[in-house]
Amino acid sequence: MKNQVNTIYRKAERFAEITKNAIISGNISRAKKCLALAEQLLITGSIETQNAISNVYVFSVSSFMKLRNCTISNLVPLSLKVEYIKKINASSV
Template identity: 75%
Template sequence: MKNQVTTIYKQAERFAEITKSAIVSGNIVRAKKCLALAERLFATGSYETKNAISNVYVFSVSTFMELRHCNISNLFPQSLKAEYLKQINTSGV
């Protein structure tokens, strides 16, 4: 069972990698499906699931897209976009 993912945070990390590989390969339809699934998990999941989607998935995918100068607002569903904006507007002070 070498590909077994143990925690919800590892699952979110792996899901982010799948989404990013779809973006890199130009498969925007698949990337949008991944983002829509993440949106649904964020909306209906447990507190831990929402936390994993926010802190691992959204952070990972949005950082990746920014580094590659992708337009985030066109891809991210509404709730994930709001979570992304909340992250970038949070001050570390």
């Protein structure tokens, strides 16, 4: 089980890197597809998958977008935005 969880988190890390690279290269179509897939995994994935998307993917991509002042934040699906807001509120308590 520990190896499986580690693998899920590594995959979420890699997925976040793919999304960030798409944003950097200006491939907004691919970035939108990645964000939509992440949202789908957040909604329908297993508990482990949801945790990996929430804790690794959302944090990584949103931090990247904030640091780079990306204007594509309006492309982020609602569920991912909600998850990001939850993380921000939880960390500031």
